[in-house]
Amino acid sequence: MSRIKHISIVIILAFLGLIMLLDLNKIPNQFEYANSIYHHITNNAVGETGSLNFVTAILYDYRAYDSMGESTIIFGAVSGIVLLLSRKTLPVSSHGLSFIVKRTYGMLTPFIFLFSVYIIAHGHLSPGGGFQGGVILGAISIIFSIVYGSEFDYKRYTPTTKTLLETSGALLFIGIGLIGIIYSGSFLSNLNILNSEPGSLLSAGSIPFINLGIGFKIGAGLAIIFYSMIQKTFKEEASL
Amino acid sequence: MNNILIYLVIVPLATAFLIPFVDIFSNKARKILVGFSALLEFSIGIYIIISNYGEITEHTFFLKYYLGNWIPPIGITLSMDMLSLFFSTLISVSLLFIITYSIGFIGHHEGKYYVLLFLIWAAMHGIVLTGDIFNLDVFLELMLITSAPLVAFKRNRNGTEAAIKYMFFGAIGGLFIFIGVILVYFNLGTLNFADIAQSFSLLPLFSKKMIIIFFLIGIFIKLGIFPFHFWLSKAHSACPSSISALLSGVIVKVYIYVFIRLFFNVFGFDILRETGLDIIIIVIALTSSILGHVLALSENDIKRMLAYSTVANLGIIVAVLTLNTKLAILAGLLHVMAHLLMKVSLFTATGYLLQFTPSHKLQDLKGVAYKNIILFAGFTLTAAGMIGLPPMIGFASKWHILQAFLDRSFHWGSIIVILGTIIAFFYYIKYIIYGFKTISIGPPERFRLILSVFYRERVVTNIAILFAIAVVVVGVFFKLSYGPIEGAANAVMNPSIYIESILGG
Amino acid sequence: MINHIVFIFIFLLGFYAILVKKSLIKMVIGLNIMEGAIFYWFIAITDRGGIIPIVQSTQVAFNLNDPIPQALILTGIVIGASTSAFLLTLIIELNKFTDSTNPDQLGGIIED
Numbered sequence: 001m002s003r004i005k006h007i008s009i010v011i012i013l014a015f016l017g018l019i020m021l022l023d024l025n026k027i028p029n030q031f032e033y034a035n036s037i038y039h040h041i042t043n044n045a046v047g048e049t050g051s052l053n054f055v056t057a058i059l060y061d062y063r064a065y066d067s068m069g070e071s072t073i074i075f076g077a078v079s080g081i082v083l084l085l086s087r088k089t090l091p092v093s094s095h096g097l098s099f100i101v102k103r104t105y106g107m108l109t110p111f112i113f114l115f116s117v118y119i120i121a122h123g124h125l126s127p128g129g130g131f132q133g134g135v136i137l138g139a140i141s142i143i144f145s146i147v148y149g150s151e152f153d154y155k156r157y158t159p160t161t162k163t164l165l166e167t168s169g170a171l172l173f174i175g176i177g178l179i180g181i182i183y184s185g186s187f188l189s190n191l192n193i194l195n196s197e198p199g200s201l202l203s204a205g206s207i208p209f210i211n212l213g214i215g216f217k218i219g220a221g222l223a224i225i226f227y228s229m230i231q232k233t234f235k236e237e238a239s240l
Numbered sequence: 241m242n243n244i245l246i247y248l249v250i251v252p253l254a255t256a257f258l259i260p261f262v263d264i265f266s267n268k269a270r271k272i273l274v275g276f277s278a279l280l281e282f283s284i285g286i287y288i289i290i291s292n293y294g295e296i297t298e299h300t301f302f303l304k305y306y307l308g309n310w311i312p313p314i315g316i317t318l319s320m321d322m323l324s325l326f327f328s329t330l331i332s333v334s335l336l337f338i339i340t341y342s343i344g345f346i347g348h349h350e351g352k353y354y355v356l357l358f359l360i361w362a363a364m365h366g367i368v369l370t371g372d373i374f375n376l377d378v379f380l381e382l383m384l385i386t387s388a389p390l391v392a393f394k395r396n397r398n399g400t401e402a403a404i405k406y407m408f409f410g411a412i413g414g415l416f417i418f419i420g421v422i423l424v425y426f427n428l429g430t431l432n433f434a435d436i437a438q439s440f441s442l443l444p445l446f447s448k449k450m451i452i453i454f455f456l457i458g459i460f461i462k463l464g465i466f467p468f469h470f471w472l473s474k475a476h477s478a479c480p481s482s483i484s485a486l487l488s489g490v491i492v493k494v495y496i497y498v499f500i501r502l503f504f505n506v507f508g509f510d511i512l513r514e515t516g517l518d519i520i521i522i523v524i525a526l527t528s529s530i531l532g533h534v535l536a537l538s539e540n541d542i543k544r545m546l547a548y549s550t551v552a553n554l555g556i557i558v559a560v561l562t563l564n565t566k567l568a569i570l571a572g573l574l575h576v577m578a579h580l581l582m583k584v585s586l587f588t589a590t591g592y593l594l595q596f597t598p599s600h601k602l603q604d605l606k607g608v609a610y611k612n613i614i615l616f617a618g619f620t621l622t623a624a625g626m627i628g629l630p631p632m633i634g635f636a637s638k639w640h641i642l643q644a645f646l647d648r649s650f651h652w653g654s655i656i657v658i659l660g661t662i663i664a665f666f667y668y669i670k671y672i673i674y675g676f677k678t679i680s681i682g683p684p685e686r687f688r689l690i691l692s693v694f695y696r697e698r699v700v701t702n703i704a705i706l707f708a709i710a711v712v713v714v715g716v717f718f719k720l721s722y723g724p725i726e727g728a729a730n731a732v733m734n735p736s737i738y739i740e741s742i743l744g745g
Numbered sequence: 746m747i748n749h750i751v752f753i754f755i756f757l758l759g760f761y762a763i764l765v766k767k768s769l770i771k772m773v774i775g776l777n778i779m780e781g782a783i784f785y786w787f788i789a790i791t792d793r794g795g796i797i798p799i800v801q802s803t804q805v806a807f808n809l810n811d812p813i814p815q816a817l818i819l820t821g822i823v824i825g826a827s828t829s830a831f832l833l834t835l836i837i838e839l840n841k842f843t844d845s846t847n848p849d850q851l852g853g854i855i856e857d
Contacts, residue, residue, distance in 0.1 A: 013757045021753050024749040024753070026446050037430055041314070041813065042798070045812075052799060053798075053799045058816035059816045063374075066375055069375065070378055070824065072256075074823060075257070077830055079359070079386075080352075080385065080386065081831060084838050085838070167261040168261075170257040171254070174253065178250070180308070185243075186305075186307060228834070374820075381828070385831060388831060397839070397842035400835055404769065404836070407831065407832050408832070411776055414824075415783060418783060422786070425791075425814070426787075426791060431813075
């Protein structure tokens with residue numbers, strides 16, 4: 001029975017794929033759009049935003065509103081996960097790995113942190129940005145709990161601290177947007193203050209600051225997600 | 241340019257970000273913040289209506305906003321025409337009352353609950369205001385991901401299963417919409433609604449067809465139209481009643497808005513007619529409608545019955561909108577308003593009544609009317625409106641829908657509407673009769689409070705009664721709402737106004 | 746052509762996982778595979794054969810690849826990550842009630 005079901009599903013999917021392929025194949029390989037935003041952005045992005053990284057220019061300037069929605073999605077997911085998996089007491093899940101690992105990781109931590117800050121701060125100059133750097137920030141917390149045990153991380157960075165970091169990152173983003181209204185009359189417009197030559201660290205107006213806010217928000221958010229999840233599973237293992 | 245539009249999104253968003261922050265320090269401050277922000281957001285909507293009253297009565301109302309000062313095809317544009325205004329007003333009114341209802345209804349995890357509720361509010365206003373197709377996708381996902389935790393809010397097995405289904409199908413629908421966005425960008429090189437609308441008709445037919453089909457599948461999965469209706473009833477019935485009202489009353493209407501905006505203004509209705517898809521949509525939607533009614537009749541659980549009734553009504557709305565005459569769109573928008581009011585009213589009343597019964601089953605509802613006779617009278621009146629009896633708003637909208645079907649001489653549609661009305665009569669009357677049945681055994685101990693969460697009875701009953709009164713009053717004076725709805729229908733029928741208003745000047 | 750074939754194959758592979766697999770976690774992985782296919786396809790079909798859209802100095806560079814799809818995909822990746830994170834949370838929660846991640850025990854994901 002299940003074999004017939006499998007085979008029929010495969011046949012239906014193959015048929016579906018064939019139809020999609022025939023349709024997609026009719027599309028020409030490359031379009032030259034007449035009034036495309038591509039041309040505008042590639043020609044003017046450096047001059048208009050001061051960011052050398054065009055992807056960052058789009059993410060935090062031309063379409064910064066999208067990024068706001070997207071970071072809000074992370075915020076919403078974190079809220080939902082905490083809502084579902086919230087609990088009061090924290091079981092000590094593990095006491096960490098051996099002494100050698102602890103020492104080694106202790107030495108490495110500042111460098112990992114520095115790397116994440118570098119990625120965040122240079123988002124407008126090189127590949128990277130708030131999201132990418134924020135993930136590395138979140139990873140620090142995750143490695144802490146693996147290497148030193150979850151209690152250590154819990155005491156060092158309590159959930160309250162993480163929540164504070166996350167909400168302040170989000171509020172920084174909105175705050176920059178609101179300053180944009182005062183400064184140049186439009187939400188999330190680029191603040192051309194603290195600007196120097198494009199290519200230096202403090203260029204591209206508000207993009208580095210938005211990056212900073214997003215970075216902290218994403219880092220704290222991912223750490224919260226990780227923590228909510230392991231607490232639950234470790235509790236179940238303990239009860240077995 | 242008017243800054244007021246962006247505050248419609250920013251106020252609930254900032255509130256959602258502030259609540260966890262405030263929650264660390266004090267519970268009371270959070271409650272004040274929630275109430276204050278809800279009122280602020282509501283009054284922004286009122287302010288927009290008052291300050292543009294002249295234009296609204298003349299149907300020339302149009303606000304637009306360039307985010308970051310980027311002119312349309314480059315950046316993201318927000319816009320508000322009569323259609324957006326209509327939906328935005330409905331959202332603000334219902335959300336304000338649902339939040340007030342929640343104050344009496346939800347007793348645990350309030351902090352996160354209001355965070356998610358305000359995020360949903362922000363997402364809905366984001367969808368209604370946006371003029372950018374990718375931004376629309378982002379906010380649709382935001383709405384999905386913030387409403388799913390609330391589906392699982394009861395933290396029981398049923399709710400979790402429902403949330404998994406809701407999330408899975410919502411995510412798959414989102415993927416289809418994302419493919420559609422990709423195809424739009426690949427074919428046209430732009431993401432702005434007005435810009436797409438301008439050059440969409442120049443595309444070759446197969447490209448247009450493919451884009452349309454991907455968007456259609458995505459929206460239909462999210463709406464729960466016929467082949468994808470199976471997840472909806474569970475998701476809309478497993479959550480607390482305040483959330484059921486939100487999901488079944490308001491969120492599906494936002495998807496209806498997306499349907500209208502995309503297929504009437506952005507892609508243009510001509511493509512549906514050229515490919516013959518409009519007839520297919522009507523047939524599918526009518527099937528969905530009759531199926532929803534039949535499933536509701538066979539259902540023994542009051543909340544699931546109401547959820548299936550949503551499936552049925554959504555089918556009717558989609559079908560009547562797709563007829564694409566002025567009368568049809570007017571009827572569809574009227575039914576959007578009617579169904580929103582009635583569904584929120586029914587779910588808020590049900591939420592109160594179910595506090596006194598051991599389960600949601602029909603048999604357990606026996607005699608529940610005597611617990612609060614005024615509220616149950618309101619429930620009865622709203623149910624009568626749902627069936628389509630005269631003084632209620634449901635009658636007005638159903639009458640217009642029938643006229644719209646007959647006007648296009650689409651007799652099958654009108655037959656199905658009448659058939660649905662008859663079936664609806666049977667399944668609502670069942671619950672009303674059971675509600676009024678006297679119980680032979682036992683004093684009122686039978687009605688004990690099941691949940692401890694229910695601690696502000698007066699707020700809950702007042703909101704439920706208020707909505708029932710609204711159903712009757714709006715039904716009697718529904719001619720007053722003709723003006724704005726006609727303006728919205730105008731905006732739907734004339735996409736060129738939208739294009740010119742955004743791109744020109 | 747080859748882009749479309751790879752896209753359709755991977756996309757339907759993910760869809761197959763959602764339809765057939767007997768574990769909710771594998772179904773989430775299937776969803777992620779579908780997302781990955783879409784992201785790959787978007788990058789592949791908008792490839793202009795140019796250089797990466799990051800310039801070294803202020804002078805305008807020619808023949809850049811399109812940066813907009815990359816920005817959209819970054820957004821899409823974040824959305825996908827949050828979706829999977831939340832779905833996995835729900836599965837953890839469900840596992841608490843049923844001690845299983847089998848979708849059939851819930852009455853199936855398709856059947857009500």
